[in-house]
Amino acid sequence: MSEKTTYRIQGLSCTNCAAKFEKNVQHIPGVTGTNLNFGAGKITVEGRATLEELEAAGAFDNLQLQSIDEPVVTRNSSDSFIKRHLRLIIAVILILIAFSFQIQQGENSSLATIFYLSAILIGGVSLFIEGFKDLLKLNFSMETLMTIAIIGASLIGQWAEGAVVVLLFAISEALERYSMEKARQSIRSLMDIAPKEALIRRNGQELVLPVSDIQIDDIMIVKPGQKLAMDGVIVKGHSAINQAAITGESVPIEKTVSDDVFAGTLNGEGALEVHVTKKVTDTTIAKIIHLVEEAQGEKAPSQSFVDKFAKFYTPTIIAIAGLTMVFPPLFLGEDWNTWLYQGLSLLVVGCPCSLVISTPVSIVSAIGNAAKNGVLIKGGIYLEEIGGLKAIAFDKTGTLTEGKPVVTDFITNNSAEEEHYLTIISALESLSQHPLASAIINEAKERNLDKHAVTITNFYSITGKGIKGDYEGTTYFVGSPKLFHTLAIDSSPLMASYQRYQNEGKTVMLFGDAKEILAIIAVADKVRGSSAAIIENLHQLGIKQTIMLTGDNTQTANAIGQQVGVTTIKGELMPEDKLDYIKSLKQSYENVAMIGDGINDAPALASATVGIAMGGAGEDTALETADVALMGDDLRKLPFLIKLSRKTLKIIKQNITFSLIIKLLAVLLIIPGWLTLWIAILADMGATLLVTLNGLRLMKV
Template sequence: MNREIDESTHADTLKAYAIEGMDCSSCARTLENHLKQHPSVDEVSVQFASAKMRIRHRNSSAEIMEEVKKVGYKATELNRTRGKRENQPSQARHTDLQLWASSFLIVIGFALSIWTASNLPPLMFALAILLSGWKPAVSAYYALKSRNLDMNVLMTAAVVGAMFIGEWLEGAMVVWLFALGNRLQTGSMRKTRGSIESLLEITPDEAWVKQGDTVKAMPIENVWIGDTIVVKPGERIPLDGEILEGDTTVNQAPITGESMPVDKRQGDPVFAGSVNEHSSMIVKVTRLAEDTTLARIIHMVEEAQEKKAPMEAFVDRFARIYTPIVFILALVVMGGPPLLLGGAWSEWFYRGLELLVIACPCALVISTPVAIVSAIGSAAKQGVLIKGGAALEKAAVVDTAAFDKTGTLTKGQPEVTQVMPLNCTADELLQIASALEAHSTHPIAQAILHEAANRQVIPLNVKTGQTSAGRGVQAHMNGQDYYAGNVKWLEEIGISLQPYEDQIADLRQQGQTIVGVASKVKLLGLIGVSDTVRDTAAHTLQALQASGVSRLVMLTGDHADAARRVADQLQVTSYAAELLPEDKVEAIRQQQAEGRQVAMIGDGINDAPALATADLGIAMGGAGTDTAMETADVVLMADHLEKLPYTIQLSRKALRIIKQNIWFSLLVKFAALLLIFPGWLTLWMAVLSDTGAALLVILNSMRLLRTSGSEMDGSKVTVTS
């Protein structure tokens, strides 16, 4: 059955469009205001940073695209299931041709002005203005119509003013520099926005679907949950699923950021977009195309890129006040001195035009969103999902990290850490214990079986067995009864433990779970089982402290001895044990009451209340956990603790770059304003300062795209100021 839906079915639903041609956030506001006035549009939001428009409309997509075209931009509807652009028109070639033609006309006009006094030079300059200035003029018209004083309005007014006073060369240079700056900005922004776009291209468009004895290629949109697909070696997995047949290795770096391929076998999950490296496998589909883990990552990253950070919202508010104030000041400069002080009209009119250009807050407004888009996109490629600018800002100021223990600082799986034979050899102890635990699925039993297998110990043959839930197991082997379980149960059945109280106390002191193994008459030995610390945990915590997270706290529901053992191993600042979920919340609130910025790191399920209470919630292993992806501010898609220092470092670097951008933008504006009144600034220099500053701000932000996890991993973190 074909799942393609006719466009009429989607009327009055929220659609996404890619927008080309926007030069700054004021352009996005102009387009948004224009569409809000359309009777068929119920809701619209245009984001400059991601170049996306989300709109709820009751007319056709073609009509919406035509409305966007009127304002001077191009809209392309995004594919509903994967966010891919069905068609990606580009204005770059057209703009380049206009720029070259304008350059040629300006050069010819300038040369003619030297050799002749005819009317040809102004004509050349006028044609150059028309070529480069038509698009800004159209956009300016719609900006005024929607009551938005954007950069196109200011620049168009400056050019018209220059022509009015006979400064044709100045006007041509202004509009040419403006067009060139926008072209360079657009190219740079396309690279910035492409930080996540590349993920859109890695999912195959088709899947090999197994139907009986045949295999048929089908569009992934037509594959249903429960269908069986075949993935050959070297192919990308088209949909999320579970392996039915085949042992292989899978490179799932696009999902989790893992650098090494992961072994996969029957029953293991696989993710769309990852690469099957070795053997063919048969996979049962578990998610539709629009609901794969990769599709949800992309959707969340796009949403995150569109969420305004507190600093960005402040800059926007500042720009909305600053622009009209400088615009009014420009009008006062044009008319005030000539009327009140007898100044020359042409001189003060020219200075007023310079102020109009300086009023464009493009570099300032662009300073924050470009850095946020770059940082979030860069993190996504490393398997770290940062949910918006607010989360990025919070991560940059964290000074306290609170960790759940089990599954976060530790592996989350019990392991045999001590084999203590008392009245037999170590191999004999494991032979008996593994035989007793052979048919149990309990994690402690599995740990004992794993240890026996590692030591190549073969279990004894069990004749009959019986399990006592929560206490232990007994069985008949080699003509006698054997028991394995907790020491309290062994005492209850008459095994004397008094001679071994020191050994038992020592294991308890180490925070280990004790399994006693005994025959009918005596204790044969003790096995210590515990959840072991992750190999990377110590390096990660050291790297966090080197990054400026001064306080490390461990919060666990486990018993005090186990908590103390892990806390001593990792040298955390403090720890609290035997906590219920609400106790963890209270512990975080205590840290916050002391004025600390707290990040909580947990698995996203039983730690959900603590993740929500902390200033920043960081969930581990989001690729397999829906709850983690939904509840936390930051999600580490793989179960890799060592991504934490990278996340904190990236956030702090992003915040530094944002501050650099803001101060640089303000200083350039202030310097230009000071140069106007002595008459040292020309109109084209004012344009160059504005577009040049915007371009430098974008390039500075793009440094975040080159920030990789290898630069900031858990073992070697370079702290920069």
Template structure:
């Protein structure tokens, strides 16, 4: 399939009609034309000239088409139409109506010719949409001599069409600005020489040279240099992050002041930025159940309006001795009121704005359906490790029975050669005190229990209780052991051959933002927060109390997490947040799966929402934006239908005019578009 950018699409219905026409030509069956994105995807074998002709029937065209020069004349035509209308009004007052009619017709032709041509074609095919309604209304208005009002209707409908396209184009441009973060070229280093290559040609292992102000071309590791890097395009975090040798960097992030040499670890198509752009583009194409319903509703709604119009025209004269001309006038006004523009626009601009706004903040939502669901959740289930906690052990408490620094120095020296996460926690604790670990003279790892080593000619042991079986613990040490275990900490014991030197209580560090985020989620309307973890109960209880979740469940296997989620889903909409491979089944089961950005690929692929910051800080705001999108769509639908219903009710006393009809339709369309675009404003719906 080949992709093209299409300009000049005037409405969602028109785009769908064009798509159906493209389906009818050879190899056109699988073609898609999206009004939301302005993207056309067609089989490479399709005759592009035929596609161009079909697009041209609606004034649409392929952007940067070398065979065609295009500009949208609608704005200019509307301006001329308004001038001709003013001229017609003056001529009617000063000369005569017959001459003025020529100006009215010219004005109508300029602003409404496209609608008229499409409407006549639709009538010939017995297809009924808004162009058909407007065409019948214009013919009828001219037929009963309402030249002035018919011209105003044509101009206002042209303005309406222009503003409708402008609203969607504004939302598209906002999305395209997001997509412009993709770098196009990279400076590659080979044998001390540099050369510029297209970003698509980068391979894993290539070393690229990134100057100050340049974008890092793909995910990699810094192999030389030091600089601060702006990762806002990827994570939504505004503050730059210091990077030096050995640290990982994201493609698409901006190098601020220093020079960096980066070894590429992912080809561009697999990089974080490429995944973001792909997910965001895909998200625009998905339709929510509400959108699908609106499109089905609009399909039957238009013939229904035509039927109502027919009743308004015929019933009063036939049964209530009303004037046929007056009834025809009212019926034509009903046709205009019935245009479903605002109804069709009530959802797509709001959804596109919501997805774009969240993507700017580093929250990827894989489709409008997931954005809609995110705004409805009332329960959030969290995995513990790597989600509420950092997934990195640290020394939470230390008890020394000798000199504290000496005990820490011995423990760190024994652990310095081990790659175990608990060992690293003790070494990092020593570094906080400025202690440099020594190299043991003899070293032996005892699998599953700890380490025995000789240091300064003396034998020491460090490990869990299993390592010290048969060792006599004094009463005060036993009390301290019980206290550490009661706190839910993992206990590490360090001793020489005769006595216990110290105890370490090691815990998975809670993320700084977890408590505040959970409080903000409750404020945002989330009814309950639940922690699901495979860790033991004491640890789970301690973390749950510290962060303020509503409830917690511990010692769960992956399949047990799924069962617990299914129970929660019986009482409401449930989101699951996790980062590990073992969370993937739960993420897939929940109504909404939310993955941490630096989690495993399987979690990110399975999830419906991805937090690129790798922390929970942006989640409350993402939910608030989703709720606002849902509220806006509901209000848009109520507004669109409400204004139309109000205008239709005016037919009962005979007050409905063509002016009121077009203004009610135009007003609803403009208000719906503007309200949807306000979602793009960087206003915090939930304070952070």
């Protein structure tokens, strides 16, 4: 199997340049395959190639490469502005000198011509080299079109305009490169969140080690105010952890022994000892960065359309420019120089830069913004489809509810005995395997009741009915009405409350002895405090159907569904039933999202137009299987996600429309003969910069 190496590319600003660079790399001897990700600014090379060979392949656009494992630095950032842009500055000076001679000596000044020519050669040398190379290959790239236009302008005596075109093109390239790097920086900044070293206890010694040397099972010592360098589990201490970098939550979360913590999060006031559970390459933040960069390389439907359109657009522009040059002089007796000039101007303005950059810069900005806000989007296609959702289906447990059952009601036939009864119940349940036992034990703990103060003997589980055990000579029972029916205890003043709680969708248990029912305890999966407001918000955003899907009985499903305000409630569903329901929803509404925990809802998540997993932080399955992961286990990110998607679609449409209108206006300027080379390059440069800046607005949504 051939060796694979991934490099970051600095200065990659246009998709045409990216395609050319990838083709050049493929022709390096020893390279067997390449995969270039324009959005993330990365290239993976299969086979053998030196860094010098790769940079030589990108020399046409001054591309710089560095290994993915190195910290992100711009190697020429230490160079002064003058050194980095020396040729451009010299060209500006030469144009100013030429312009002064032109004013003093008139339009036909030979000195002005010499200085304009010098500016063209010095400022455009790299442009011409690439332009001629592409022309020989019949590859009508941006450099080819510019080279033809500048040489043509010089041949018909338009020295000043040829020099200005070189100057404006160089400025345009620099600004475009800066803007694209700014968009990519939104993700690269995530790499700097986690520290590069940590204090580790290993074999009784405390060492400061680089994260690459830290191993699973090491103990990481985290002092107050420090960032965590690795994922792990707290084994000592407690503190409030700011997880905003991972989950987007602005409020610090209380963490204690046995709680998971993540690299890149900020420790509060407490000192912690953390058992390292993942290598640095497998941490949650590392996976987020990797998945987001991969997502930026995935083409959205609108980008695929633009790429296909550009294939036909460029040859069409060249054909129209050719007709503009020859048709009026040949058939209408017009001046050759005038129409050659108009045709050359059309070649310049016809460059598809603004068109092909319009979508990638928007997708990169939006996906980067979402990641910073705790939403992981796996590709441009999902980003676009979210904006067109018409129906959203929710799993109940852990999505609309907190997924942790809690005691909601506890009533007794003797209020003075309430704490005594709850202590006995928690002692009995601590010996049980019942899934709701933890809710009762936690309730007792919150009331500071010690279940160990009660010693249960002769404990016995009665299958399908409940449990029993002896305490101080009395046998106590916890279970369903069936259990007490067998004890011939059918009536109690408490049974009216039992029925009411059942109707509310709660799981209700009876507590008593062989003579009477002493208490009723109701347990329910608590609805998230934000669920009802989020469902209402989604309806306001135009989502036609919100559906709750659950395996719970219909009574419980209806109680919770009505509480959160979904339009449709479906209970008693098996995983395959959820899958079938999602398929039927797609037939009715086309664009349908499914939101679940990413594990037991996997078939439904996969079938939906967009599968959204709750709680991606630390959940490998959710990160890998879903199209979108809400990292903070927070449904409040959903309206943000829909707004971001719709804004992205709007900006992409604006960019494409604006680019095409600029090109069309330039073509119309040919009719009265008003199109000039400097107007053409300004229009092309202006359009490219405006669509780039418009796309960057998505970083602020």
